[in-house]
Amino acid sequence: MSDSFPFDHADPTLLLNNIASALSHDVRTPLRHTTQFLEFYERELAAGNIEKAADYLAVVKESVVQSYAMIDGLIGYARVGRDLDPPENADLEKLTQTAIDRVRLATEVEAIDFAFKGEAMVHGHHIQLLELFYQVFENSVLFGRPEIQPKIRVRSRKTDGGLVITIRDNGPGLPESHHKMIFDLFHKISHPNNPGGLGVGLSLARRIAELHGGSLRVAEPSDDANARGLALELILPAAIESEA
Template identity: 30%
Template structure:
């Protein structure tokens, strides 16, 4: 603490201190001290006594810089300024924390996601408002704790949840579990919980972080979807079984009709008129077309039912189809080329043979008059599948019918133009999709059509050769 200062005029007797000039001098000096500024005094010098009996310091020239006392005043102001800045900064930080907590609370509420943490050193737990809400509890009316949380878990699920929490705390691995809780009002809810350790700067575990999400509605929708899928599978199986049984049973009456038509022709041979013979031919042709339609329906219903998937050499399937189509190939003088190396894939041998039989057979059947059929089977390898394209120079497929041609009983031409049942490409599509592939009509310039399908790769692919002679 500073001692009182005595200010006087140098060279003036002590009695002059009480004079007007002395008082004015003191007053001017004190005002300078109080303002922390430089004071211009009357002519002459003055003394500043330190009050400690240590003598006096003479200051001249009429200007005095009271540095020490001015520094005290300035320091006091600086401290007040810094304190105000500190308080403002703390206020801003508190406001930012409040905003962040409000945003987090809103996000948790919208996502139905609650968060909690338990201090591993003190055992104290802190739960967010949404964590309370999911458990059906009210913040402030209960004390968050590990036991309170476990008491909310359904009895049958509690051992697994308790074991998971202990495992995370012991091994440090992040863990996720689905479990059920019972709220105070008796409502059962399904939750998805996640737990992991929080560590300090040294890597030591200091807390257990837990999040829970209410997935009751999602579980309900998943259950409904699973039910619909099961119902769809059941309906498909019943439909395929119906088609199989119906197709099989319908062929027997057709065989009887065909047999009696043959007997009638034999019995009435020589007495049938030309018109009657034409009628008999119509009956026989109708029986034949109906039998073929039933056979195709039977084939369609059997796709995937009797399949025995195994490693199949695609080259062998192509060769089998070419052998079965040998008469058609020779009759049309078709030129068929194989580009690329046929792979070994996972599938059913008979289904793959049917696939190429239908596609190559269509390329031969739907040829342009007076044009030699030119057909290419091109095989290319992609990242995760094989791409097979069958191209021809035939009558083509209009772009507006690119999807329709794969529907069952879909025909683009009259029966007197091209014979068929409209089931062939539907069978092809079903075979390809059953094996996880896709099929489409690829647009192209000029005449002809290109049908492209993909077939997934075998995990350990082996090459299957094809003798192209």
């Protein structure tokens, strides 16, 4: 991990390529539906089929809402790392606790079993790191198993390369074929708890990690035969000792 803070060295070409790819396919799809179903709406309205026309208009409204949400997601993704105060040491345990409290409010799921253990000091931008953990934790809750209480465990250890943070939930897990795709912008997995998800959260979390000079990926399988759910491995800069 570089000694200099990497927010100043983000790759703008990669960012533009990701956004261009999302615009060319994911955002254009609901816009194309809007145009198509507007034509259907006008046809049925002209024919006097009011009920059928209303059905098509409902699809148009849904597509417009989805397009706006995707554009907002792209704007948030593109703005990561901009207009920030200098990085500083932060208490990782407090960051994760604040993030899980916000997830409880946003999802209206109060009974989240959460625990943190390990090295607690990290170096970075407080607001961005809070957003990273919020997105990861919210993903665990929204894609959990509806019949059981959500459980999230965060374990942190210090290495020469920074802090290695493992985040494990008790959800249904994920097929290996999706391990890389879940971090792609607008990649969505069907789930009854979150049918309208946009597929932005983990992309945003990974981008924040990378702009800190770290990484976010699916962790290697656990040796524990009883381990269930999804485990992510997050690497972030450790606290600078002179600031501790």
